Amino acid sequence: MRDRADLVIIGGGVVGLSLAYHLARLGFTDVVVLEQGYLCFGASGRNGGGVRQQWSTEENIQLMKESVQMFRRLSSETGYNVWFRQGGYLFLARDAASAQGLEANVKLQNRCGVPTRLISPAEAQRVVPGLAPAGIQVCAYNPTDGVLFPFPAVWGMARAATQLGVAVETFTRVTAIEARGRQIVKVVTDRGAIATNRVVNAAGAWSVQVARLLGVELPNKPYRHEILISEPLKPFLDPMVSDLSDGTYFSQTMRGEICGGVSDPAEPSSMETRSSLRFLERMCRAMVRVVPTLANVRVMRQWAGFYDETPDGQPILGRVDEVDGFIQLHGFGGHGMMLAPIVGKLAAEWILRKADHALFQRYDLGRFKRGEVQKETFSIG
Ligand SMILES: Cc1cc2nc3c(=O)[nH]c(=O)nc-3n(C[C@H](O)[C@H](O)[C@H](O)COP(=O)(O)OP(=O)(O)OC[C@H]3O[C@@H](n4cnc5c(N)ncnc54)[C@H](O)[C@@H]3O)c2cc1C
Numbered sequence: 001m002r003d004r005a006d007l008v009i010i011g012g013g014v015v016g017l018s019l020a021y022h023l024a025r026l027g028f029t030d031v032v033v034l035e036q037g038y039l040c041f042g043a044s045g046r047n048g049g050g051v052r053q054q055w056s057t058e059e060n061i062q063l064m065k066e067s068v069q070m071f072r073r074l075s076s077e078t079g080y081n082v083w084f085r086q087g088g089y090l091f092l093a094r095d096a097a098s099a100q101g102l103e104a105n106v107k108l109q110n111r112c113g114v115p116t117r118l119i120s121p122a123e124a125q126r127v128v129p130g131l132a133p134a135g136i137q138v139c140a141y142n143p144t145d146g147v148l149f150p151f152p153a154v155w156g157m158a159r160a161a162t163q164l165g166v167a168v169e170t171f172t173r174v175t176a177i178e179a180r181g182r183q184i185v186k187v188v189t190d191r192g193a194i195a196t197n198r199v200v201n202a203a204g205a206w207s208v209q210v211a212r213l214l215g216v217e218l219p220n221k222p223y224r225h226e227i228l229i230s231e232p233l234k235p236f237l238d239p240m241v242s243d244l245s246d247g248t249y250f251s252q253t254m255r256g257e258i259c260g261g262v263s264d265p266a267e268p269s270s271m272e273t274r275s276s277l278r279f280l281e282r283m284c285r286a287m288v289r290v291v292p293t294l295a296n297v298r299v300m301r302q303w304a305g306f307y308d309e310t311p312d313g314q315p316i317l318g319r320v321d322e323v324d325g326f327i328q329l330h331g332f333g334g335h336g337m338m339l340a341p342i343v344g345k346l347a348a349e350w351i352l353r354k355a356d357h358a359l360f361q362r363y364d365l366g367r368f369k370r371g372e373v374q375k376e377t378f379s380i381g
Pocket residue numbers: 010011012013014015016034035036037040041042043044045046047048049050051172173174175202203204205206207210225226227261304305306307329330331332333334335336337338339381
């Protein structure tokens with residue numbers, strides 16, 4: 001392992017690797033990525049792969065428009081097929097408040113150039129064969145959203161970054177970060193130390209622990225989020241379907257499996273990754289309510305990962321007051337996979353001072369002290 005680096009990235013998830021990849025593309029390769037487990041150990045290897053531009057803030061819509069274009073290029077850029085399939089996203093509203101929310105979002109998305117449409121439950125049945133229309137007031141459908149297979153997206157970014165000269169060290173856990181006054185001097189791992197003045201905290205649900213190594217307190221909380229996958233079926237489901245009434249979402253993978261999860265308001269903050277019977281039961285009921293014929297389908301596997309949540313549902317990006325050269329890139333909740341390409345690219349440009357992006361002031365840690373928070377109201381799967 002290198003014993004010095006211009007920049008050390010803690011966390012080999014999609015966010016840390018996207019940053020490493022984009023730094024390397026800009027010619028900055030004196031970078032080491034440290035990952036305590038294998039690639040895909042964290043949330044980046046456990047998610048549903050949903051990629052959507054249907055958001056309720058202009059900023060997230062614009063970011064996601066860029067990310068979609070980047071995912072379209074990622075397979076050819078990295079040589080790994082990420083199986084990005086633009087089959088759309090269909091949101092279902094069952095009450096007046098959700099319906100009004102979708103209506104307002106669609107107007108905003110259209111103003112930003114995203115072709116989302118409000119459609120009736122009858123029209124939605126043509127998009128999703130077998131959809132049960134009872135109780136659905138209105139749907140929002142954007143055919144240019146999509147899903148991808150998370151593993152190759154992570155592996156591809158890691159390989160491309162490595163080929164350009166970045167070092168990616170797996171099974172290497174950061175145990176301490178040493179500073180002299182405000183200046184970082186060293187990152188200590190269980191495989192040796194790396195002298196550096198710059199560290200990026202891209203440790204996802206572990207970011208709070210990493211920040212504490214430098215005495216920085218973060219407001220993030222980890223929550224278990226469970227997900228399951230069925231036996232493979234003949235392809236019938238183009239879009240990711242997302243029911244706003246209970247936070248259910250599911251899509252069909254390129255191999256035919258139905259893969260999805262559901263929010264659980266009773267889930268406490270924890271670092272628990274065991275699977276629960278409660279989830280299995282709630283998820284099966286929720287899917288069958290949306291598409292009743294799924295009652296005959298067998299579940300093959302379920303697993304869990306973390307949502308790394310912040311108080312306003314937006315990530316924490318940028319500098320901290322306490323230490324120089326300590327950059328935060330975490331707090332992506334249930335949407336870090338889709339935001340990783342564009343956030344990694346913008347962060348690389350910002351770190352190398354090639355461009356200034358307002359994002360890194362607006363979403364810095366200090367916003368919570370300043371009370372400058374803009375809550376994203378539409379942050380489910
Ligand atoms: C079930 C589920 C479904 C989801 N569905 C979607 C979806 O459809 N679309 C979407 O966009 N997002 C989804 N998400 C969210 C998405 O997976 C995350 O937001 C994203 O993967 C976060 O990436 P990350 O790199 O910040 O974190 P992670 O992938 O968790 O990476 C952080 C890494 O840091 C490493 N690390 C931590 N501490 C240390 C240390 N001390 N030393 C070295 N390494 C360390 C960890 O091992 C980990 O690999 C889902 C998440 C889950 C759990």
